[in-house]
Amino acid sequence: MPLFDPTAFRREFSCFSSSDMLGIYLDNAATTQLPDEVVQTLVSYYQQGRSNVHRSSSLLANQVTIAFEQARTTVAAWLGADTEQLIWTSGSTDGLNRIASGLTGQFQENQAIIVSALEHHANLIPWQQVCQQNNLQLLIIPTTEAGDLDLTQFEYLLNTHSVALVACCHVANSLGTHNNVALISKLSHQYGALCVIDGAQAVAHLDVDIKQLDCDAYVFSGHKMYAPTGIGALIGRIDFLERLTPTRFGGEMVREVGYYNASYRELPYRLEPGTPNIDGALALAQAVTFIRRWHAGRHDYEQNLLNYTIAQLAAIDGVKLVATPLQQCAVIAFEVIDVHPFDITSWLNEQQIAIRCGYHCAMPITKALTRYGSIRVSLASYNTQSDIDLFIQTLQQAIDINRL
Ligand SMILES: Cc1ncc(COP(=O)(O)O)c(C=O)c1O
Secondary structure, eight states, X not given: OOOOOHHHHHHTOTHHHHOSSOSXXXXXXXXXXXXXXXXXXXXXXXXXOOOOSSSOOSHHHHHHHHHHHHHHHHHHHHTTOOGGGEEEESSHHHHHHHHHHHHTTOSOTTOEEEEETTOOGGGTHHHHHHHHHHTOEEEEEOBOTTSOBOHHHHHHHHHHSOEEEEEEESBOTTTOBBOOHHHHHHHHHHTTOXXXXXXXXXXXXXXXXXXXXXXXXXXXXXXXXXXXXTOEEEXXXXXXXXXXXXXSOSOOOOXXXXXXXXOTTSTTGGGOOSSOOHHHHHHHHHHHHHHHHTOTTHHHHHHHHHHHHHHHHHTSTTEEESOOOXXXXXXXXXXXXXXXHHHHHHHHHHTTEEOEEEOTTOHHHHHHHOSSOEEEEEOOTTOOHHHHHHHHHHHHHHHHHHTO
């Protein structure tokens, strides 16, 4: 297998050579940069004429409709799903909210919903609301000291409550914990609960096969995986999608004329009212094609870079890693003893190193494990060892200055 070449990969992103602002970009869990071919997909769509989909029989409309549905197939197949299992969304928050709202009214009063202590707001607040509105209990899977989910406690919760649904992240955006979601899904089903997985921080880094995970639904955002903002997907088992009540109505893709025999009563169109984000869908499919082309050796490269970064950080006097999970993916959280995270990131940001501090939309866990929030490094495949070396050198300066 040829080794992944980060320099060649990085050359696919001309933003790194054309932007004065980009510097060393280590905030990929927030959003990633776009490869040129994804930008070009958007440009071509705008320059060559746009159309709506499923609504007209013009040559252009038919072509765009075919490309749009092909994009659905490309993205679904990438994650091991069938075409009709994929609902376009605007991102993970949208997908999770649509699931939570779409299931409202289907739970019984004495039931419980389980989330984990590692969740991003987007996979916590919607379930809190469902619980409040339906008189359900919200239970939390705790973490171990290392930042892993305590699966013994999870089984205990399943055993001692009537659990309707489990919602859990694949990779935690705050600590980088890579959860065993296949096991979480299996246990959920053993106890008769549905299982929803938030894949926002996973799909850019891991090989995801939804059939293997055997969850009921999986959501992710395009902008965290080399695609534009405003597009994402919810992939579900057909029987699960059929249970969802649409949260918005009107303008579903009713085939009046045109190439596809789509009906608003059928999946996936039943859950896609209004004109979809066509350009986003085409660009997301292009990002998938791009990612697939760079598959060989890319995951190993990222893992090695992550391990290298962890080792470099751990060697700095005063740096404390917030978590050391058994399996970690792309994200590292740390603190500097006796220095406020904001003072560190301010210096780094001034030196053109994009890195972030705070609670990372995962307030409960970050508050529990840190004093003032964490400093978060998040990697993508275009990051190189020299990015990390410069970051570490600048971090050392930030620490020295703040300790004067
Ligand atoms: C784990 C996780 N879930 C959900 C989200 C929300 O994603 P979006 O803002 O794209 O909807 C994020 C964003 O950071 C995330 O990291």
